[in-house]
Amino acid sequence: MKKAAFRLTLAASAVLVASTAMAQVKIAYIDPLSGFFANVGSGGLKGMNEAAEVLVNQKGGIMGQKLEFVGFDNKGSPQESLIQLKAATDQGIRFITQGNGSGAAGALIDAVNKWNARNPDKTVLFFNYAAVDPDLTNGKCSFWHFRFDANSDMKMEAITNYMTDDKKIKKVFIIGQDYAHGHQVAKATKAMLAKKRPDIKIVGDDLHPIGKVKDFAPYVAKIKASGADTVVTGNWGNDLSLLVKAAKDAGLKAKFYTYYAGGLGTPQAMGAAGEGKVLQLTEWHMNVPTKNTEKFALDFNKKYPGVYFYYYRVNNMVEMIAKAMNTAKSTDPKAVALALEDMRFPNETGEVWMRKSDHQAMQPLYISIFTKADGKTVKHDSEGTGYGWKTVASITQRDSQLPTTCIMERP
Amino acid sequence: MSNLEFILVTLLNGVTYGLLLFMLSSGLTLIFSMMGVLNFAHASFYMLGAYFAYQISTWVGFWPGLLVAPLLVGAIGALVERYGLRAAHRYGHVAELLFTFGLAFFMEEIVHLIWGRNSVDYRIPDELDGTLFTLFSTDFPIYKGFMMGISVAMLVALYVMLTRTRVGLIIQAALTKPDMVEALGHNVPRIFMLVFGGGSALAGLAGVIGGNAFVTEPGMAAAVGSIVFVVVVVGGLGSLGGAFVASILLGCIQTFSIAMTVSLSDIFALVGISLDKTPSISRLTITQLAPILPYLLMVAILIFRPRGLMGARES
Amino acid sequence: MISTFFRRDRLLLWGGMLLVGILLPRFSSSGLMISLLCQIGIMMIFALSYNVLLGQTGLLSFGHAIYYGAGAFATMHLLNAIGKEGSVVHVALLPLGGGVAALLLGILLGWVTTKKAGTTFAMISLGIGEMVAASSLMFPVVFGGEAGVSGNRVIDKIGLFGVTFGPQVQVYYLIVAWVFVAAMGMFALTQTPLGRMANAVRDNPERAEFVGYNTQWVRYIMLVLSGFFAGIAGGLTALTYEIVTAETLNAYTSGAVLLMTFVGGIGFFYGPMIGAILIVIMQILVGGITHAWQLYFGLLFLFMVLRAPGGFASLIAIQRRLYAAGLFGRVAPWYLVSGIPGALMLVGLIGLIEMTYAALSDEEGEGAIATIKLLGEDYALNTFGPWLAAAAVTLAGYALLQLANRRLFREWNGALATLQGDND
Known part of the structure; x- marks a missing residue:
């Protein structure tokens, strides 16, 4: 049984603290968790945390630490995305992921570039799992941005x-x-x-x-x-x-x-x-013969009735991030970025290659x-x-x- | 596909949407005309109707919800009037307006609390899923026909109620001369409660049949809310007929404007002006302009004909 | 006018506030704190500008965000236009450009909207607001489409005395300066003949007309000025977030400023500032803890409309008057007596709401039992225990509050009667 730790503050009487048993590597998930596209955003977050749990944490985690995705609701808007990015950095989170909406992705790349230039000791790395505007790995490409989906x-x-x-x-x-x-x-x-x-x-x-x-x-x-x-x-x-x-x-x-x-x-x-x-x-669907992913998907669909596993690339992304952190023996964004560059990751449909020149994954x-x-x-x-x-x-x-x-x- | 078919199909779509709008705005017009309150929470009752119907449909199916959900919404509306709005009335119109504004906000949060922030899977019942008739080569779904049927039935019922019953006559009188009605010894507060509850129930009914035709999600109230205001203002204060005409008009404007690929430069070209120097504006098509047309109409009406199309008096 | 403005207690108050604003980052300079303070500052200007309409002139607007948005977009375009040529001083003055842009928009649109007051004005402002918001996606050159317009506020890497506006705290000081200037400007406006005229137009338009004032003209000028200050606030958001999108000018923003101003109190100059502080804190701090913050906020708003339509500022003002009359001591103990069951009821209610959120949330997947953490202990929500406990606390609190309030109201009414008696 998983426990939901719902933190709440009650007016002066109940002070509640979330327990942290294990040190954690946190990734801020900045996507719509309310509004017209909330079904897309909240389904994605569930998929990410499931992938982190099954594919990383149960296999030893990241140098003994747990990987966790924390939801930040950007309501689908580029402007709100930047406010949420600020909230994430205010909490000391150094990695972000986003996918729904190229407008928001573009704004985040700009903001991450600026932030990293101004705060070289607190750099942030952006993993893009679904925003497909080609510009993001062409004209607007950045060292601090990696795209795990094929572009438009x-x-x-x-x-x-x-x-x-x-x-x-x-x-x-x-x-x-x-x-x-x-x-x-x-x-x-x-x-x-x-x-x-x-x-x-x-x-x-x-x-x-x-x-x-x-x-x-x-x-x-x-x-x-x-x-x-x-x-x-x-x-x-x-x-x-x-x-x-x-x-x-x-x-x-x-x-x-x-x-x-x-x-x-x-x-x-x-x-x-x-x-x-x-x-x-x-990049995948249920009838592409992939034994482990099929099982993962069936388990996921059973665990979350009404939500269906969709993002195979998120599983790739989660495993690649963990691999990069473990090989770099660091959770510093720059070291992780360098380890991700040119990575060839064998998955169940073949291989994902993260091209160094533009940080676009090929699969x-x-x-x-x-x-x-x-x-x-x-x-x-x-x-x-x-x-x-x-x-x-x-x-x-x-x-x-x-x-x-x-x-x-x-x- | 012929032009005639295209025009007819678009007209049907427009009228279906317009009738739904009328179901929403009829209640709002009644409330606004009698009580002088621009009810910001009206569209929230529409949303509540959809969610109630969804919940009931998961327990006992769609048909009981069609009756129960609007009644529930109406009861909530009456309670809101009795214990909320009447209290706010003491502080004047601005306080009333703010009360309904806060209520809309609050109801959206209640929906978040109970049904979450996602859209819910409220579906058209299987009996109504299919094709009613085929117009040339375009299918007209049963459900749209059903929506039209319910709207027209409601329209007739409302008309009969207002013109043939005692309560209806008092309401009609109170629409234009509320003070006089009070002076004649009628219990105006109770009529207000009745009208508010009834109007909310109509909005709830619109939600029941609109929620599964479109999407049932927490943003649905805000999406339709401002359009309903436009209907009331354009139609005119105190005029149900005006609200009806405005609803159909707006429904058709919205569907036909999507169908037009004519751009502004084309229109100007007709009168011999070429607009090449301002490309981004002149390339705009009517389709892209569709979202602002209702508001443009509303502002124009407020400036040039503040009574609205068929209004009995100015606000 | 000058003399009222430079009264010694006023000077002390303004100076003190400026000092607090400057010193606050000394206590906590965490990123969260600075973000919070920046947002509060911006919203203070915006809410004050809204009150120039609502509180001073009696115009209820549902579309004030278009002026805020106009200021934000104009500032962003100006920032991008000056590019590398500009200096830090230019950047610091940019919100003024935003203000002027909003002023021009006010001159254009205000002529139409201010023809009538009352409900008609409310509706026209709503219609024009929606129209501007809907058309914002049609002109990508101006509004940047869905992605908005972004820019870089650091146009001069060396800066002036180390100020580049790179670090957020430097932007915070800029905001403090602007809040001070804008608030002084708006306060001065309340003391001018125009500001007094606006009050007359608000309270009794017919009489103002008879006396010879053109009420439409007064409303028009007030709207234009209010737009100007909203534009400054918009300009500051542009510099703070370095992106402006169409949401800046939509109905949601218009609604937020209305709620904020009203909860703070429209009858007092400082009311909107209290509202801005309160709501931004709720939004950022409470919002960071619980999803239910908007529900609490909605409840608070409805409570204020029905029970204290004067807002928090009016509650404070009454206490001040009681204190000045030496009557505060008479009611203060009863505040405490009522406060305890009140807090109890609130705790129970919050518990119920949070438990409902926890129980109905679908975050944990099938089979997981929602739990709630209270004082370090987990309680499963599939049993009746926690629900009964929370409901009992709420009801007990409510019952005791009713009891305590009887006495409080008696004392309160007595004190007020004495107060009014003294005044007569």
């Missing part, structure tokens, strides 16, 4: 390569959230398709406010009117599940190429309507399609829907690489 351009490269072979695609509609990530997806889709399949017509390119739209029916009507046979979207969280739900309600027949349809409620929203129509690009990727679970190739269904993901293409670590324009300032 790498993902779009793989998706458009796959689309090139599907001659049935004639008209593509791009819809995205109105912020850095949505803009990047739209830009990359247009540029890459123009090169690889000049015959494909882009019949629509729409941006909607992020986290504000409750009813996507008007957008779906527009997609329908455009005659598109394929929709490309970088949407995530409720913005994706509501979009798919509205498409289902209106009977839209188009195929959806997505980044994030695999988790966090979207499979539930799609249900049967997504069968054979929705594709995703990920195998999979394109998969939503299909009825059959117990064989589609062994596991997704979120209890009876439908799961079937790999239709896999991309090796080497093939996923793209060049970088990063000119890194090194301390």
Whole structure:
């Protein structure tokens, strides 16, 4: 039985102190824990702490210390992220992680750079597990930032390569959230398709406010009117599940190429309507044969009913951080960063390589399609829907690489 | 897909949304017109309705919740009026306004406390999940039809209640001349309580059927709250008809503006002005302008026609 | 006016406050403490500026954040525009630029919003506030889109006498200076004929009109001035956090400043400052301990609206008057008598709320039993024990408080009657 230590102060009477039996390495998890995207943020935090417990702490920890992720609610906003970064550094935390929203990630990189320049004795290191704006490891790249997810351009490269072979695609509609990530997806889709399949017509390119739209029916009507046979979207969280739900309600027949349809409620929203129509690009899904991760995922899903394991890259990240700290024999951010650079970490799908020139992780990727679970190739269904993901293409670590324009300032 | 189909589908979407808005704003208009209180917590009752219905649906299913949840919300509304708002009334309108403002804040926190900060999995019942009819090639879901049906039924019931019953006539009189009604010996405070409870129940009902069509999450009150104000102001004080017209109008504005890809430079090009020098502004499409249109309308109404579209008097 | 301003006790008060502001970091210079103090300073200016509208002119605004936001964005753009050419002095003066930008916005929008007072003003301010907030994502050149605009306040690495504004504590001293200047400015405003006129327009607009004042004009000027000070506060946030996003000017920020000002007390000049201190402390310190801080805050706010609409400042003012009349000694013991059961009730209530949070939180996964830690002991929440105990404490506290309050109110009313009798 795990105990929840709920600290509270009561007016003058009860003074409560949290017990710390073991010294801890703390990583501040700065992501939305309230608001429209809270389901994404709180699911991620559970995954991180589970990974830290199972993959690190139960195997000896970090030089005998425990690894722990502490939640800081940034409400999804870049400004609040910096306030939370301040709160984390005020508590003496030296490592941060964030993933939901490239706007917030960009602001954090800026802030970490400034902080480290002004406080060389209290440097902070930023592990990015999901913010995919390519700029973060190109124009904005920093020595103090590591990205463990493939960036948006790498993902779009793989998706458009796959689309090139599907001659049935004639008209593509791009819809995205109105912020850095949505803009990047739209830009990359247009540029890459123009090169690889000049015959494909882009019949629509729409941006909607992020986290504000409750009813996507008007957008779906527009997609329908455009005659598109394929929709490309970088949407995530409720913005994706509501979009798919509205498409289902209106009977839209188009195929959806997505980044994030695999988790966090979207499979539930799609249900049967997504069968054979929705594709995703990920570094892993339940039906990629990986014995240990499969078990980890099943245990996790059982432990947290209603939350489903999604971020395989977080497991990689947690193990890589622990490995870097243990090899460097230090929990100093600079030493950890140096140990992470150029690390080759063998995982269950192959190898994750942290490229030194831009701190972008390279890893195998999979394109998969939503299909009825059959117990064989589609062994596991997704979120209890009876439908799961079937790999239709896999991309090796080497093939996923793209060049970088990063000119890194090194301390 | 033909243009006609597109226009019809968008119109249907707009009207469905507009009817939901009316269910929310009818109560607010009644409260605002009679009591002079701009009830900031009104949208919170909408949220409460959705959460109650969710909770009931996990125990005994959707259908009992459709009846019980609005009644519960209405009862809470009546209690709030009796023990909260009436106390604040002693200190004047500003205190009343602040009370409802604080109440909205407080109710959101209560929802955080009980149901957490995430969205809850409040679903459309299986019986209503499917296609009602197909318009050319677009499916119209049963649930949207159901929403429209409930809204129209509520509209008719409200109309009958206001025009055919004694209480309704008193309420109507109190809408325009509250002092006179009091002078005639009616128990105005009790009518206030009734109207406040009834209005809250309507908002709760909107939450029951809107919560699963969209998302049931703690931010839902804030998201819809300001739009409902726009409806009340645009429609005009003391006019349910005005609120109805404004609701449908806003519903359609929101859906049609999303459908338009025309940009400002296109519009100016029509009259022969080319706007190439200010690219970021002129490239804005109507779709992107959609979120500000309701507020633009509201400010314009307040400046040029403070009575609202069909208002009986100025605030 | 000058003479009232430079009264000796006033000078002592202002000087003392400045001294406290300067000395505070000496006691604790931890990062948390400095962050807290910076935020308090900024919010003091913002809340004071809001009270120029609400308290002085009687205008209830639900969209004051647009002026705060305008100041913040303008300051950030100015900071980026001066770039490496600027000096530390430029940076220190930047919030003034933010103030001027907000002033200009006030001149533009105020003409529309201040035509009417009362509920109409409240609604128009809400509408315009929402409109500005919604349009902020449409002009990425100005507002930076979702990511906002960020900048670097250290434009001169060498600095002036070691001041570069790199360390947060240096920004804190800058904030102290600005709080002092802005608060003096706003206090001076209350003493001017314009400030008095605003009070007249607030209390009796018809009569003010008859006497020959243009009420709309008075409201307009007050709104513009209030916007100016809000802009200074916005400029200081820009320098403190080095990022400004659209949230700075949204309805949430507008609501926060309203709550803060009201809880502090709108009837007194120093009320909003108390509100700012109280709420920032709740937000940062209590918020760091429990998720429920907003619930406590909501309860406090509702309590204040229903029981003490004058805010904390009015409670303090009454005690001061009692003290001055020598009546404080008569009621003080009964405060204590009521205070003990009151605290008891509060403890029980907080316990109940915290236990509900703990029991309903889903952080620990299936099968884990939520526990609560009290005085070093863990109590499992799946038994009735802790719940009964907390409920019993709450009820007992409540019952005793009712009993004690009877006596307190009798003494209190007696004291007030004597006080008023003395005055008559």
